[in-house]
Structures are given as C-alpha cells and as structure tokens.
Amino acid sequence: MRYVMFVCDNDSVGVPMEDADPAAWVREMDGRGVRLQGARLRPGSDATTVRVRGDEVLLSDGPFAETKEQIGGFDLIECDNLDEAIEIASKHPSARFGWVEVRPLWEE
C-alpha cells in the first residue's frame, strides 16, 4: 500500500539542526526501497492559499490554518501495511519534535 507522510514541525521550538536532520532516515528508507518520493517544503510564510468562491479567486498570504504547527515536508512511501508505515514514520526525526501524519492514498 502507498501512504503519504505529512511531516509536521512546530516552528516555535528550536531544535538542534543535527537532531532534526532527516538525511539518515532518507538513506535508510531509500535503501529499504519503501520511500518512493519526498521533499522538504519552504516555510508557511512562503505559502499562498487559494480559494474560489463564485467567480472570484481569493488569495491569502500564508497557510489557511492559523497554527504554529506546519507541514514541513512530505514523503510518499510504499509498504505492506499500516504497522510498517507506522514503524517508518516513527523513525523520522520530526516525529520526536513534531509529529507525522500517515495517510493512505486513495487506491482502488
């Protein structure tokens, strides 16, 4: 099954760079062949939110949800089941400081 991991951080918490570095995790999961794709995202301050209401395109600065916690990146993984997905997610350094949401892809 394929899952997307939303890797979430809390902006206000200062975490030492080396502890938050997911490079080792990426190497391990690429090596296991379970990580198909992934990327780090620019911070929420660089985001633009788009809504269309009627004929009007409404833009606003920043992420739609006004929270301090933001999606810092995502990974697309492929593994046997939720237990394996949880094991993979729990090894991501951000799980220790923020959290990781694991969401299955809509597949028929």
Place this chain on the structure above:
Amino acid sequence: MTAEVEAAVAEAFHQEWGRVVATLIRVTGDWDLAEECAQEAFTLALERWPRDGLPGRPGAWLTTTARNRAVDRLRRRSTEAAKLREVAATAAVEASEDDAFGAGDSGVQDDRLRLIFTCCHPALPLEARVALTLRTLTGMTTAEIARAFLVTEATMAKRLVRAKGKISNAGIPYRVPPAHLLPERTGSVLAVLYLLFNEGYSASTGSDLVRWDLCAEAIRLARLLARLMPDEPEAYGLLALMLLHHSRRATRVDAAGGLVTLERQDRTRWNRGEIDEGVAVLEAALRHDRAGPYQLQAAIAACHATAADAADTDWTRIAELYRQLVRVVPSPIVRLNQAVAVAMADGPAAGLELVETLHASGALTGYHLLPATRADLLRRLGRRAEAARAYREALDLAPTEAERRYLADRLAETVPGGGD
C-alpha cells in the same frame, strides 16, 4: 422438533459465531462480506438442519457453508477474480483440515485472537475497539452493543462502519502483532476480554442474567493471551480474576433464576479446581511485583473464594486492596465497591459515608447499584424509610429481571407489604 433444531442453531450461534466470522475475515479480508456470509450460513442451518438432521460438527458445517457463500459472492463480482482464486484455493486446502476441526486450537494462530488484536489496533479509537470486538466476536447486534454502551444505535452503527472502513482503507493488518508491538496493544486487549467476560457474567440486556458461553470464551482467550505473553503479569491477573469469578457460577443464580448474593451462596458448590487454578495463576503473577488493576481485583476475588464461609471473609484485607485499586483505577464503580468493603470491615456507617460522597458527586447517576448499595447500608443502620426509598429508586433502574426480583425481595423485607 423445530424448537429443538432452533435451540441447536442458537447454541451453535453462541459457540461458533466468532470462529466462523474470524476464519472468513482471514480468508476473504473483507469484514462485511465475512459477517454477511456467516449470517447466511446460520440462516441456511435453520432451513437445512430440520430436514437433514444436525451435522456432526456444526462449527465445521457453518464455516464451510459460509466460505462457499463467500466464493459465490466473489464469483458474482467478476472484478475480483484474483481474490476469488485465492479464497477458492484456501478453501480447497482447508477443506482437508476441517477433519481436524475442534481438535484443539493452535495457540497464536487462533483466528479469534487475531481478530481481537486487529480490532484493538491503537490506530482505532478506544470505544470503537471494544465495540468492534464484541460485534465481530460475539455476534451481538449493533442495537445490543449500543445499549451496553449507552449510545444510540445510529451512533454505534456509525462507529462500527468507520472502524471497519479504517481497517481496510488504512491497511491495518489482520494478525496478532509481532512481539515488540504486543505491549502497546495489551491494555486494550485485556479490557476487551474483561468486557466480554462481564457481558456474559452480567448480561447488560435481556432476561438472562448470564451467558456462560461468553464467559467461557473470554477465559479461553485470556489463557491463550497469557501463554502468548509470559512476561505480562496483568494477562495472568486477568485470567485469575475470570477463573475466580467463574468458580462461583453454579451458586450465583437460584433455581428460579433469582440473584444470590455472595454471602448467601452455597460455598460447597463453588468450583474448587477453578479456585485453585485462579489462586495459583494469581500468585505467579504477583511474583513479578507489578500489581496492576487485574491482579488487585483477582486478589480481592481470591479473598472471597478462599474464605471458609461468609463470616470468615478477611474484609480488612479486602478494604486495603480496594484502597490500592482506587489509586490505580479511580473510577466511581471501584469507589462504590470500596464503600461496600469498608462497610464490611469498619461498619455500615463508614461505608455509607463513602457512598453519600459518591451520590453527591453525581458520577453514577442512573446506575442501579448505587441506590441498591445505599439502600442496603441504610437498612443495616435501621433507617428503614430511607432504605425503602433507595430500593425503589434502584428497582426503577435495574436492567435485568433477576436483579429486579432481588431488589423487590429486599424491599419487601425492609417494608413488609411495601413491595408495591
């Protein structure tokens, strides 16, 4: 004749429902299909058994029939050809194994245990874990489970649909998890097994006070679980607790179906074998020196089970065990039981004080055993008018016939001719 066959089907339903559904889920991976086919198999049994006679092994008959229905249904859904081949192949392999049906369970491979661990996956909300286990394992209807949980049938139906949906959509595996994942699941698996036992020990609905089949099943599964987790003293604590309660089953209800309280039970009819086993299992658990709620409750049950007669009960020790239990499980029900123990150890006035505090907190509003306990303590203090009021309040709330009869008898004793 028909009544006899109906009784046999009902018996098979109690005995085999969980096994049939669990096997079907393993084979098809489809929870709804499994339940539907199990239902069809039982309906077919009602039709066929009166005509053809009872099969030698009802469980094997039902499993095979349900599996054949599953193959039929999958065949009709032409898109699932791959799944169909798999199920048909499994059916062929297992048909030969059906000969060994009932020859004993193969430990960890037990389909029902696999079902419980899947239902108790931590990715599911707690209330859904329990509800789903009861639904799939016991065949209790959604309405019955809703009543046991004090929610509407619609709410419970939604909860069950959502849980089943998440199991399949999120890819929750159907299995007993590997050893390193066991501990985080144990708590809710133990809770579910105890609930299953209690559902049998004091049925939340209907006129039957007890459903021994559920108790026996809960004990069987607790035994499997304890064997699976030798380093988990709470698993042994739960097994001990169930055995000690179960040992009193012959004396808990009288010939007329009325409730018999602990102090009035005929102790010579308690099951010695189960008491000895329960005490031995408990002692082994306590040696780990990690006494949790199940071990503490089992220790209390052991005090009752090993007392030569009611007067010989060590209420001081029981009250002390409750004091420890309240620290681990500060629930109002535990505090109510503590009040009963304190009343026995230190007199009804001391117990009533705790009950009144609980009563004032409103935590147990609507729970019949609160006014029933109050009534009992007031009666023992000679405050008859207040006692009678509390008995009437309890009568209005009591969920089963047997309990209502018991309360009506006590009310009649308190106020001769006042049983309404």
